[in-house]
Amino acid sequence: MDPFQYTKPATVNDAMTSVKASGAKFVAGGTTLIDLMKLNVERPAALVDINILPLDRIEPHAEGGLKIGAMVRNSDLAHDSRVQQMYPVLSQALLSGASPQLRNMATTGGNLLQRTRCYYFRDTNYACNKRERGSGCPAIDGYNRMHAVLGTSEHCIATHPSDMAVAMMALDAMIYLNGPAGVRSVPNTQFYLLPGDTPDKENVLRNGEIITHVTLPALPSNVKSHYLKRRDRASYEFALASAAVIIDMNGNKIRKAQIALGGVGTKPWRSPEAEQELAGRDATERTFHKAAEAALRGAKPYRNNGFKIELAKRTLVRALQTATASA
Amino acid sequence: MRRPKNPSLISSRDVGDAKSPGAGTVTRRSFLTNVAAAGIAATASPLMRAAPRTTDLPASPAVSSPGGTVPVSLQINGRSYELQIESRVTLLDALRENLGLFGTKKGCDHGQCGACTVHVNGRRVNSCLTFAVMHQQDEITTIEGLAKDGQLHPMQAAFLEHDGFQCGYCTSGQIMSAVALLKEPCEASVDATRECMSGNICRCGAYENIVAAVRSVRNRA
Numbered sequence: 001m002d003p004f005q006y007t008k009p010a011t012v013n014d015a016m017t018s019v020k021a022s023g024a025k026f027v028a029g030g031t032t033l034i035d036l037m038k039l040n041v042e043r044p045a046a047l048v049d050i051n052i053l054p055l056d057r058i059e060p061h062a063e064g065g066l067k068i069g070a071m072v073r074n075s076d077l078a079h080d081s082r083v084q085q086m087y088p089v090l091s092q093a094l095l096s097g098a099s100p101q102l103r104n105m106a107t108t109g110g111n112l113l114q115r116t117r118c119y120y121f122r123d124t125n126y127a128c129n130k131r132e133r134g135s136g137c138p139a140i141d142g143y144n145r146m147h148a149v150l151g152t153s154e155h156c157i158a159t160h161p162s163d164m165a166v167a168m169m170a171l172d173a174m175i176y177l178n179g180p181a182g183v184r185s186v187p188n189t190q191f192y193l194l195p196g197d198t199p200d201k202e203n204v205l206r207n208g209e210i211i212t213h214v215t216l217p218a219l220p221s222n223v224k225s226h227y228l229k230r231r232d233r234a235s236y237e238f239a240l241a242s243a244a245v246i247i248d249m250n251g252n253k254i255r256k257a258q259i260a261l262g263g264v265g266t267k268p269w270r271s272p273e274a275e276q277e278l279a280g281r282d283a284t285e286r287t288f289h290k291a292a293e294a295a296l297r298g299a300k301p302y303r304n305n306g307f308k309i310e311l312a313k314r315t316l317v318r319a320l321q322t323a324t325a326s327a
Numbered sequence: 328m329r330r331p332k333n334p335s336l337i338s339s340r341d342v343g344d345a346k347s348p349g350a351g352t353v354t355r356r357s358f359l360t361n362v363a364a365a366g367i368a369a370t371a372s373p374l375m376r377a378a379p380r381t382t383d384l385p386a387s388p389a390v391s392s393p394g395g396t397v398p399v400s401l402q403i404n405g406r407s408y409e410l411q412i413e414s415r416v417t418l419l420d421a422l423r424e425n426l427g428l429f430g431t432k433k434g435c436d437h438g439q440c441g442a443c444t445v446h447v448n449g450r451r452v453n454s455c456l457t458f459a460v461m462h463q464q465d466e467i468t469t470i471e472g473l474a475k476d477g478q479l480h481p482m483q484a485a486f487l488e489h490d491g492f493q494c495g496y497c498t499s500g501q502i503m504s505a506v507a508l509l510k511e512p513c514e515a516s517v518d519a520t521r522e523c524m525s526g527n528i529c530r531c532g533a534y535e536n537i538v539a540a541v542r543s544v545r546n547r548a
Contacts, residue, residue, distance in 0.1 A: 003395050006414035006460055027461070034417070034456045035437050047414070049461050075450075079512050099526025100511065101504065102438055104450045105457065235525035 239263030404472025
């Protein structure tokens with residue numbers, strides 16, 4: 001690991017000043033960054049430790065939802081009684097990710113920014129367009145069982161690994177940023193970028209910007225939701241496929257659906273196609289299957305990951321069955 | 328009670344004082360402790376520090392302090408430690424390499440196995456995925472800090488009672504996880520206990536007995 005300069009500012013403004021140093025990065029929970037520093041995938045010349053910034057609160061939001069500070073730990077967010085009551089899908093997604101130790105460290109902002117687990121990205125003996133634009137992608141013709149089937153390009157097929165972000169995607173979260181050009185907010189659905197021919201650019205965060213908090217809008221009180229994750233072992237493993245579903249029902253009719261998929265896309269994958277199939281229809285097996293078909297219609301299989309297309313469909317159908325069956 | 332398989336996992340007595348290593352019989356553990364103590368002494372002496380340690384490091388203008396080290400003070404098991412180490416030293420490496428607290432184990436070194444689990448301000452974390460310099464205001468507890476007044480923590484005793492290990496390498500991490508679990512919102516069932524302990528891998532596969540040990544303490548509480 002390369003040596004680095006270390007600072008620990010106490011205010012957001014000081015943190016933004018410190019991160020202007022060449023090659024500087026923020027470190028929060030460290031569970032992605034320090035892992036990648038040990039592999040020489042990340043080589044920051046300076047680390048700005050943001051662990052004492054006053055961004056660790058969960059508060060009611062003026063418009064009825066919740067405002068979540070960027071430094072709120074994943075475990076605190078998952079176990080917060082308001083989150084469990086208002087957004088069980090988020091709590092379920094968080095608790096299905098990583099391990100209790102990692103959730104005690106990982107933060108809300110850091111989770112949104114975590115990097116892919118693509119083994120070629122993590123191994124500097126291989127080329128990787130995400131690490132170095134234009135160097136090539138050995139995953140496309142290599143071993144790609146864990147890789148994406150949605151949103152891929154000829155330059156990158158890496159999946160986004162987050163569970164939390166999938167739930168937040170379905171929840172229409174808003175991400176608030178502070179930076180040299182001032183404060184701005186970006187809907188979660190517009191925060192992530194498809195790899196295209198610039199897979200090194202994963203989101204719209206600008207140089208020097210920091211995530212300060214995330215807001216979740218209020219949901220109708222009788223809304224039903226569920227997060228279902230499918231993986232190689234029962235716990236402590238990344239998703240092969242996951243689904244976050246939020247369903248507003250009127251009797252047996254679906255008024256509105258918010259659907260996002262994990263483990264299959266190059267970013268946390270919101271599916272307006274599935275939502276369209278569900279809206280206004282009765283909550284039946286047939287409707288669920290049509291929604292799953294719609295969600296995966298554009299999927300492109302690679303040598304080892306074709307199974308994910310069927311797995312994602314079944315995961316979505318099962319999540320919809322579970323959500324709509326719950327009282 | 329049976330004789331412990333690996334006394335270092337359950338006792339803080341033989342870890343020794345990193346700053347003043349005791350004389351007497353040389354064991355593997357006391358030898359390692361002395362080596363670690365020598366490392367601390369070296370950081371206090373400019374002459375010794377100038378010797379082999381800095382020459383094999385890449386020169387980097389990014390590190391502001393001479394020799395690439397920074398003063399780091401840590402609170403571990405109720406004791407204060409002053410270190411002069413590089414900012415890139417993980418909390419795990421500081422414990423093992425600089426302070427002679429060998430009870431915390433290095434398994435994968437990437438947050439995937441849980442062998443390095445310690446408590447920071449009462450919460451379990453992977454000490455391999457955080458830098459020591461980040462924890463100067465924190466209270467750190469390692470396996471050496473669990474026993475009080477010569478009495479094992481109930482979780483340590485339960486692991487002995489239920490034979491919750493085979494080779495013992497993951498055991499200190501398992502116990503640290505299990506102790507933290509007692510204060511977490513985790514249901515009492517076997518399945519929930521397994522899920523809440525899933526951040527600690529045991530390659531010997533002693534899970535049945537580990538779960539039994541954890542549940543025996545939780546049921547008593």
